[in-house]
């Protein structure tokens with residue numbers, strides 16, 4: 001890695017490409033940032049860490065120009081009137097226009113020459129150069145392709161090229177490896193390290209300790225809107241010390257959760273079959289699904305009544321079952337937390353109350369709100385220690401990790417017989433992850449069958465009784481018992497990064 005490692009003491013102000021000093025920000029009565037600092041050197045890979053709600057996204061939005069600061073200052077290369085393109089957020093998807101070419105996606109946002117054909121050629125050459133900086137082979141092969149034809153990780157590379165060609169000096173990536181295979185992750189990390197050598201800095205926001213340690217040089221930790229660790233070399237600090245600085249007492253590595261003893265009552269046996277594979281799961285079990293989306297999504301969509309024709313056959317206690325819609329699955333006792341929080345999880349325009357009681361309303365075929373719902377919703381908030389100003393507030397007023405807890409709160413009542421979880425800890429801080437693991441084990445101990453897809457192997461290993469691995473083509477490649485579970489076996493069976 002290119003940047004020199006340093007301790008809190010060893011800093012030289014002139015070398016900072018980005019310097020955010022004493023940033024203050026409130027939303028109404030909520031004082032979110034209380035003197036936050038962030039200093040990034042040229043060519044450094046810097047991790048911005050903190051628990052859910054600590055203020056990371058707010059700080060990022062301020063430095064990338066989408067929020068105004070109330071007090072403090074931001075400078076880039078020592079200038080207080082920085083180029084707004086100097087900081088670029090690299091999204092995993094969505095930010096590109098799928099039907100335009102790769103080249104157009106790179107040059108259109110900052111096209112300086114709106115008229116001449118010659119201008120077009122120059123823009124095209126510029127786009128090619130930017131993509132070649134990121135990945136020569138991709139620039140050779142895909143410049144004229146519609147973005148829709150690219151893989152997810154290739155789109156991420158195009159995003160990086162677009163940012164570079166717009167003049168970005170600092171790239172911001174938020175948990176960039178979710179859904180990447182082992183080799184794609186290596187390729188992305190290789191690109192970021194190479195760009196670092198060329199003076200481009202990366203700001204990594206992540207709750208995944210493995211990813212942070214693999215990539216970053218230095219970290220800043222936010223807690224309650226203040227920087228409690230300011231530019232500490234990752235080589236000088238343990239995971240435990242980082243977690244403690246975040247204000248979370250737990251150790252960084254989650255301890256193995258207690259195995260749920262199958263409840264004597266309400267015992268149930270589910271058999272899932274697809275050509276060549278048969279899986280039998282009993283009440284009290286947590287069955288993990290590992291691998292790229294193609295494989296696990298077939299199982300999940302069948303269980304929640306979202307695929308027609310169903311990819312798998314389900315038998316519950318010897319009876320064949322087919323759910324023709326998600327509502328039918330809910331009424332049969334299937335709970336589901338979608339991995340796509342924004343599109344399929346959170347009801348963004350409805351208050352927290354409605355978000356929590358949504359499943360109960362579908363299960364009971366209720367349209368009108370009931371007076372007991374407020375009590376049920378408040379109980380759910382208290383049970384899961386969800387920090388929200390009120391059940392009448394909108395979900396956008398709580399942090400991303402807290403929204404994830406709201407989705408789980410939806411399934412406290414009615415308690416499902418089968419709980420299907422897709423990446424329920426994505427974007428969730430380490431302390432909250434541990435609470436979610438305990439919830440998963442509690443649900444199993446109460447007699448539920450839990451089916452859980454995660455791309456974070458460490459959590460599958462810590463919590464699951466068994467894991468079905470799927471290879472990159474979506475075929476089941478093995479069933480690993482608890483004593484066979486480790487990162488190497490899962491990486492091998494799935495082709496994904498640990």
Ligand SMILES: Nc1ncnc2c1ncn2[C@@H]1O[C@H](COP(=O)(O)OP(=O)(O)OP(=O)(O)O)[C@@H](O)[C@H]1O
Nearest residue numbers: 027032052053054055056057058397398399400401
């Ligand atoms: N538009 C808003 N209105 C009111 N409160 C807000 C708004 N945006 C953020 N907040 C509050 O600011 C606090 C910090 O949120 P922020 O999203 O910056 O945290 P974070 O560290 O990025 O958390 P996470 O890791 O969960 O993404 C939260 O308590 C959140 O409820």
